[in-house]
Amino acid sequence: MDITFDTECGRFNYRVCAVIINDNKLLAMHDENSPYYYLPGGRVSLHETAENAVLREIKEELEIDAKIIRPLWVNQSFFNEDVTKEQFHELCIYFLIDVSHTDLFSRGDKFRMYEQGHRHDFEWLPFERLKNEYIYPVFIREKIFDLPNTLVLQSEFE
Numbered sequence: 420m421d422i423t424f425d426t427e428c429g430r431f432n433y434r435v436c437a438v439i440i441n442d443n444k445l446l447a448m449h450d451e452n453s454p455y456y457y458l459p460g461g462r463v464s465l466h467e468t469a470e471n472a473v474l475r476e477i478k479e480e481l482e483i484d485a486k487i488i489r490p491l492w493v494n495q496s497f498f499n500e501d502v503t504k505e506q507f508h509e510l511c512i513y514f515l516i517d518v519s520h521t522d523l524f525s526r527g528d529k530f531r532m533y534e535q536g537h538r539h540d541f542e543w544l545p546f547e548r549l550k551n552e553y554i555y556p557v558f559i560r561e562k563i564f565d566l567p568n569t570l571v572l573q574s575e576f577e
Contacts, residue, residue, distance in 0.1 A: 421462035429506030435473040436460035437516045438491060438559075438566075441524055444543035445563055447554060448480070451538050452502055456554040458513070459541075469512045479534055481541075483521040487514050490570045494556060498577035511556070515566065 422433040436458040439446040447456035459480050463472040470487055477485045492513040499506050518524070532539045544552060549560045558575055 420465045422465055423462055429508060432507060432509040432511075433463045434460060434509060434511040435463055435469050435476065436511055436513045437473055437477050437485070438513050438563075439485075439516045439518055439523070440563075441518075441543060443546045445546065445549065445559070446523075446541060447544050447552075448539050448541045450540070454553065455501060456542070456544065456552055458556075458559070460511075470514070473512075473514045473516070477516065477518075480532060480539055481518075481523065482532065483518060483523055485521065486517040488517050489568075490514050491567055492558075492562070493570060493572045494558065495572075495574040496556060496577075497575070498555075 449456050461476040494511050496509040529542045
C-alpha cells in the first residue's frame with residue numbers, strides 16, 4: 420500500500436527519487452501523460468524504508484540493481500500538478516545512486532522502458548541544459564551543480 424492519501428484540500432505523497440549522474444548528465448524521464456521531465460522513483464509503501472523503496476523503484480523502472488551512495492535532500496514540496504491540476508503536499512527523499520556496475524550507460528542518450536504496460540522515456544540531460552528544461556523538481560536545475568555531502572532539508576513552493 421503506497422503512502423499517499425486524498426483530503427478535501429489535496430493529496431499527500433511520500434516519495435523517493437533517484438539522482439543518477441553520468442558525465443555531467445542527469446538521468447530524467449517522462450511518460451505518455453507528462454510533458455515534463457522528472458527523476459526516476461516513486462511512492463514509498465507502508466512499512467517500507469525509503470532506501471528499499473528507491474532501490475525497488477529503480478529495479479521496476481530501469482530493470483537494474485543499483486546501489487545507494489547517500490541521501491541528498493528531503494524536499495517538502497507544495498504544488499499543483501501540471502496535468503491533473505491536483506494540489507499536492509509531497510515529501511520526497513532524493514538519493515544519489517551508483518549504477519556503474521550495470522548496463523545503464525550503454526543504453527544510449529535516450530531509451531524507452533515499459534513498466535506494467537506504461538511507457539517510460541528516459542534521457543540523459545546535460546547539466547547545462549537543465550535550467551531551460553521543463554523538469555521537476557524545479558530546485559534540481561541549480562542544486563545538481565553542488566551536491567550536498569550531508570542530508571539537506573528544504574522546501575519548494577510553486
